[in-house]
Amino acid sequence: MNIMTCYAHGLREAMRRPKMIMLLWLANIAFAAAAYFGFSCAFGAALGNSGMTVEMLAKTDMNAVIEFLTNSGGRLDDLITMALLVMVFYAFVSIFLNGGILHSLIEQEDRKRFGQTFFAGGGRYYGRFFRLTVYSIILWAPALIGYFLVHAVLRALTKNSTNEQLTFYFSIFRIALALFLIFLIKMIMDYARIRIATQDTNKVFVSLLGAVKFVFARFGGTLLLYYLLGLTGWAAFLVFRLINGTFSKNLTVTVLLGFVLAQLFIASRGWLKIAYQAAELRYFTGR
DSSP: OEEEEEEEEHHHHTTOOOOHHHHHHHHHHHHHHHHHHHHHHHHHHHHHHHHHHHHHHHHTTTHHHHHHHHOOHHHHHHHHHHHHHHHHHHHHHHHHHHHHHHHHHHHOOGGGGHHHHHHHHHHHHHHHHHHHHHTTTTHHHHHHHHHHHHHEEEEEHHOOOHHHHHHHHHHHHHHHHHHHHHHHHHHHHHHHHHHHHHTTTTTTTHHHHHHHHHHHHHHHHHHHHHHHHHHHHHHHHHHHHHHHHHOOOOOOHHHHHHHHHHHHHHHHHHHHHHHHHHHHHHHTTTO
């Protein structure tokens, strides 16, 4: 299967599903709002609910952060707990959303039956996708061990080195290696979910092993498709930053335009998530 064909198919399929994009946007907004109000309430309690506090939060002012850390140790613990709870809950919801996206793509639902198909898929695959998340430890554990071994070797090589350029290159290499391993495992998990959904199998562990085999048997193709979609996401982010940077934050109209643009960017993340699933589904099935 041609990679560019799968890539284009993924983008087209995502464009055909505005209702799904809207649903993913709402999910992101809900969790972003929970995190924002939690942080703003905690900072407001520590620093006072003044306009200056709001401005510092909007600009992520480090003086506000340092002041908060200095004077609100107890609240900081509560804030960390809240952040962890939001992250865990978001992970659970993401499992449901992944099931809904895949089921909708596989069933090619009628637009009028979007809600029925999406939520049925989320519930249908939830247990299996949750087990898959647990089983993924067999991928994350060796990846972490391998990364820290490389990290230890590079650290030993540069321990007493005065070559700042070499130290810089090794730091870049460590970051690149960490990102490569994270994206590789996320990609394998994508294909494991696709295998489970397309075959409607309860053999979750076997599907994970099958996904590993599939990815490494087509290593160049799977990586190329994944990174093409990733570059598309980065391109959207850069466009957002460039346009957003042209707005004057002191004008009400431009602030409103900036807010609308930010929502479009969040929606584009949902669009990209669908594009990933659709492109990889096409590549996996070969049709």
